[in-house]
Amino acid sequence: MKKKLIILFTLFSINSYAEYPYIIPTEDYNNAPVKSFEVTHMSATKSQDDVGLCYGFSTTALLENFRCRSLKISCFTPKEQLSVLDVSSFADSNRRAIIEGGLTREVLSNFAKSDRKVVKEECLNYSQLLAKNVDVDPKDPIAAITAKIDQGGGISRLTSAWNKYKHIGEKKEKMSKDCVHCLAVDIKNNMFQLKTSVDQIENALKFSKSLEEFMYQSVFPKECLEEQNKVEVPAFTIRSFPENGENYNPKILAKKLEQVLLNDIPVEMSMCTVLVSSKDTCPKGQGHSITMIGIRENCSEITKKCKKLVRIRNSYGWDWQKKNNQGWFDLDTLMEASFKFNNHIGKQFTWLEEPGRVLEKRSL
């Protein structure tokens, strides 16, 4: 009878849509976990939309957790949430900029050298980057071409405006002063959640030295510089693994990850999202950053074997988590994906510790 029930149970399909490297073990491993642990003081699940700031979301998750853990406060209170845009702007060591594609440890390193104050998300909200798409008159071919270039999120709009101002691309129109103002007005009208003024956007166009700096200056409202709109993160030590010269393989990565998670610390991980052979490097644009926040062991009633799963916090929004086993995936596959990232030069993991802390040796 028991066997029949088990067979019936396995016929229940679990709603899962994920693909490599987010692999959900077969149904017989999805009964109640034998051992399970989840990091405390995590903040809300967020969405990066169409912007390449996955590393900024992971960095923000680490900083929020560290701050909430240190100050023993809830990370779900909106006023305690840190601005992802402001955190991400520390990607460049020389100037504040929004840069698509980056590394968590570099952001943290630059941030640690600052006053460690971050603007609150409620002041510099990520939604400011979202843009509305305009309806195009199908009879106007020029408008259709222009709109196609401008379609997409706020980053696309800002990039398009910058390129027009700098005469980059096929159209080399002479830009009059009025047109600079027009560009700023167009941005303000189409990025409907922007709090910055047209004048500020216009000045950002004129005085920024790069596209990335322009993007930051366009979305950063001046009132966010005021002290009441910022929070301070306590001093921290940045840890990476593997460090330079350490030998490692997926199993060593897994063991280290388990130790850090069981010390109640979330871990940022860089990985390749496509399957590559051990000799190939991760193709350009296929790297991704996620935060790992839990670990558990599930055993199969049928095979009697056990597997470890890791819970990830992706920057794909809450629906993605719900539709994909609540973020619980096969640990081995994710460690392989991380091992193959960055051409085996290490530092796949990054996390934050209190200064002077020594991690305890722990395993499930």
Add this chain to the structure above:
Amino acid sequence: MKKLIFFLLLSSNVYAADSQILFVDFKHLVKPITLNEINKIHMNHECEIESKKCLATIKQKISAYKKESKDEKITKGHPASELCHFAGGSSLIYFDKDNNEYDYCKIGNYIINSWDVYYNLK
């Protein structure tokens, strides 16, 4: 009797419809909205009252979307938002009471859950 129990157990695999009650702003100053689920797609009222036309419109707009090989395509953001923009939609981010974020796509007057579209209509 055993066959009936077997059938009932299998049929309980059907995905139950639910609603999402979400805030449109981070600070929750505006009253939350309800997005009901029709045919596995969470949608706003405008889409719900003419759901066949709404879903047909969205299917038509995404019909040309091909899932290119990952090796050939550089995706900066997440795939559901990319699909939304491909369809000519605008991204919206909504919030639950804990400020977990939900991706929605606005196409004309229709507002639909981006991940529901990605997984169920693409």
